[in-house]
Amino acid sequence: MIKLTILFIFIFCSYISAQISITSTDIFNLIGNIDLVKEDTTGNIAINLGNSGENQTWDFSNLTIEGAEFSVEHVAPEGTPFAAVYPTANFVRQGQRSEGDSVFTFYNYWEVTSSNILSLGFGFVDENSGDSYTEADEDTTELPLTYGMEWTDISNEIINSEGLTIIKRDSTYSKVDAWGTVITPAGTFDCLRIYDYFYETEQWYFDNLLVFSDTSSWYLYQWLSKDHIVIAEAESQEGETNPNFTNAEFFSYLINSAPSAIEDETANQIATTFKLNQNYPNPFNPETVFSFEIKNPSKVDLSIYNIYGQKVATLVSETLNSGTHQYTWNAAGNASGIYYYRLTNGQEVITRKCTLLK
Numbered sequence: 001m002i003k004l005t006i007l008f009i010f011i012f013c014s015y016i017s018a019q020i021s022i023t024s025t026d027i028f029n030l031i032g033n034i035d036l037v038k039e040d041t042t043g044n045i046a047i048n049l050g051n052s053g054e055n056q057t058w059d060f061s062n063l064t065i066e067g068a069e070f071s072v073e074h075v076a077p078e079g080t081p082f083a084a085v086y087p088t089a090n091f092v093r094q095g096q097r098s099e100g101d102s103v104f105t106f107y108n109y110w111e112v113t114s115s116n117i118l119s120l121g122f123g124f125v126d127e128n129s130g131d132s133y134t135e136a137d138e139d140t141t142e143l144p145l146t147y148g149m150e151w152t153d154i155s156n157e158i159i160n161s162e163g164l165t166i167i168k169r170d171s172t173y174s175k176v177d178a179w180g181t182v183i184t185p186a187g188t189f190d191c192l193r194i195y196d197y198f199y200e201t202e203q204w205y206f207d208n209l210l211v212f213s214d215t216s217s218w219y220l221y222q223w224l225s226k227d228h229i230v231i232a233e234a235e236s237q238e239g240e241t242n243p244n245f246t247n248a249e250f251f252s253y254l255i256n257s258a259p260s261a262i263e264d265e266t267a268n269q270i271a272t273t274f275k276l277n278q279n280y281p282n283p284f285n286p287e288t289v290f291s292f293e294i295k296n297p298s299k300v301d302l303s304i305y306n307i308y309g310q311k312v313a314t315l316v317s318e319t320l321n322s323g324t325h326q327y328t329w330n331a332a333g334n335a336s337g338i339y340y341y342r343l344t345n346g347q348e349v350i351t352r353k354c355t356l357l358k
Contacts, residue, residue, distance in 0.1 A: 018190045019054070019179045022145040024114050026226045027091060030074040034307055035228055036186075037072055037095075039252035040065035047234055047248045049221060052195070054147070056180035058223065060232055060253050069255065070097035071307040071338055074229075080107055082123040085134050089120055093229075096355070098336050103127040103283075103357050117141040127283050127357050139172070145192060145224070150175035165205040173197045182223040182231050186254040189225040195243070196220040219243055228254055274300070276343040276350040279329075283355040286332040290315060290341055293324050298345045302327060305340045312339070331356050 050058045072095040077083040080092055089109035096105045106124040110117055123134035152173050159166040178193040204212035219236040235250040274294040304313040315327040336358045342351045
């Protein structure tokens with residue numbers, strides 16, 4: 001009995017604190033998943049980074065942070081607005097956040113291979129005005145990601161214009177310095193921790209005379225899991241000299257996740273007995289129209305869900321005749337953001353995405 005108890009404890013502990021590696025397959029398996037993240041941008045967050053090394057535990061579940069919540073989806077680049085800008089991308093982290101009366105959708109484009117993740121750049125769209133912006137920002141992370149790995153990225157840029165020469169040098173030293181368990185309001189996750197040190201210099205020369213020079217440096221820690229990529233992030237104050245800093249300028253963590261709970265099935269729409277159209281208008285405020293077609297009389301359900309996977313409205317749940325049907329949703333009592341509408345007939349399911357802007 002004692003031996004069995006000891007064996008059970010050993011197996012249990014090994015499961016809770018398993019050392020993991022993250023591969024390209026893990027990254028691609030995330031497509032379709034939705035995470036809800038909360039970030040604190042007050043610029044002054046007291047934090048305990050814990051220790052480096054093996055079998056560590058970082059508990060952020062009781063850390064109170066102030067700031068915004070936003071959703072992050074993992075999608076293929078096809079159909080995203082900046083796919084042509086980053087033609088080699090094969091993975092996108094897409095998110096949406098609200099700032100006052102504005103809603104912004106942002107996109108991070110990655111090229112993932114079996115040996116590395118190349119971050120190509122980003123873009124964002126102001127859903128109110130339609131304005132957009134992109135910026136290339138290449139950064140490489142080696143794969144598979146395992147404990148003890150370290151690497152350095154160095155880039156130099158020289159700009160010449162009418163006697164003015166600007167020289168920019170950026171370097172990043174990275175190391176997977178720990179593995180263990182990280183705890184956030186979303187749960188407990190086996191993770192790897194990456195330590196990054198950033199050092200940037202910029203010098204301006206006019207007719208070969210140095211007229212301006214600036215240096216900046218900071219630290220970043222990321223806790224990564226196989227199922228969500230980023231579980232938590234902590235960034236130091238600029239100019240911080242202590243890698244074990246206790247005051248962060250930025251912190252974020254996972255607070256909820258809906259892997260396939262509400263999955264956008266637009267790309268796999270193969271239903272033979274009904275068809276769900278994109279709502280119009282989209283984005284909308286506060287009303288939009290949903291339409292669908294059914295070939296045979298059947299009981300159908302058309303419901304709306306938020307990013308948590310919670311049902312917020314049911315537009316119809318009854319037996320309908322064959323043909324085209326339309327229903328209007330007035331979302332005046334709901335917050336701005338992404339919603340999902342799902343049509344079912346008991347056997348087949350189609351889900352699409354819509355955006356409410358206020």
